[in-house]
Amino acid sequence: QPSPNFNQYVRDQGAMTDQLSRRQIREYQLYSRTSGKHVQVNGKRITATAEDGNKFAKLIVETDTFGSRVRIKGAETPSLQALSVPLLLPQPNGKSKDCIFTEIVLENNYTAFQNARYEGWYMAFTRKGRPRKASRSRQNQREAHFIKRLYRGQLPFPNNAERQKQFEFVGSSSPTRRTRRTRAPRLR
Numbered sequence: 001q002p003s004p005n006f007n008q009y010v011r012d013q014g015a016m017t018d019q020l021s022r023r024q025i026r027e028y029q030l031y032s033r034t035s036g037k038h039v040q041v042n043g044k045r046i047t048a049t050a051e052d053g054n055k056f057a058k059l060i061v062e063t064d065t066f067g068s069r070v071r072i073k074g075a076e077t078p079s080l081q082a083l084s085v086p087l088l089l090p091q092p093n094g095k096s097k098d099c100i101f102t103e104i105v106l107e108n109n110y111t112a113f114q115n116a117r118y119e120g121w122y123m124a125f126t127r128k129g130r131p132r133k134a135s136r137s138r139q140n141q142r143e144a145h146f147i148k149r150l151y152r153g154q155l156p157f158p159n160n161a162e163r164q165k166q167f168e169f170v171g172s173s174s175p176t177r178r179t180r181r182t183r184a185p186r187l188r
Contacts, residue, residue, distance in 0.1 A: 024063040027075060033110060033145035035129040041074025049129035053152030068103040069116055072123075110145035 030039040032048035038057040040050035050057035058075040101113040101123060113123040115134060122144040124137035137144050 026061045027058060027151060028061065029057045029149045029151055030059060030072075031147040031149050032125045032129070033147070034127050034143050035125055037129055038149070039125070039146070041077050043077065046074075046131055047129045048125035052149075058151050064100050064116075069100050070103055070113075071099050072101060072113070104139065106139070106145065108145070109147075111148060112139050112144045113146070114139070 029050075029052070030048075031037075032039060035048040037048050038050040038052060038054065039046070039048045039059065040054060040056040041059070042056045055076050056074065060073045060075050062071045062073065063069065064071055097117045098115065100116040102116050104112045104114055106112055115121040115123075118134070120138070121134035122137040122139060122141075123134065123146075124132040124141065124143035126132050126143065132143050
């Protein structure tokens with residue numbers, strides 16, 4: 001029997017929505033390379049004109065599979081509207097296949113978001129921050145390049161203030177046998 005092709009298995013599993021795995025949810029801002037601003041979901045409008053720390057620029061990115069497929073939602077919109085293609089219109093429930101993007105880390109350390117349904121369609125914005133038609137965008141264009149940034153005031157995961165409260169260092173009251181051996185003898 002031929003040996004199994006794990007690359008093909010990962011590609012096949014990454015192409016389907018995974019209903020069993022726990023969803024990984026991250027919150028951050030997306031900085032657009034062309035407009036020099038952050039992507040924001042404000043009601044039914046999606047633009048790349050938000051300043052750093054704007055409440056509408058806070059995005060919730062939820063994994064769809066164990067691979068790099070994600071759903072991008074606005075954190076401050078009433079119904080958590082997800083971004084979709086072809087012209088980045090918000091979808092109320094975010095369950096459509098148009099709302100799923102594949103996260104691609106590029107050689108220049110920018111991130112591009114390719115639509116999972118239509119290969120070759122990317123999330124992109126113009127210099128003025130308006131959404132660009134996905135069918136006219138390509139991976140190597142500046143309009144499709146983003147930097148993931150933490151929301152202003154938010155600490156990275158290990159240093160999150162809520163997590164720090166959970167951990168307390170407890171000291172022992174009496175020295176152990178090992179500490180007695182390694183301590184220098186007291187001079188009297």
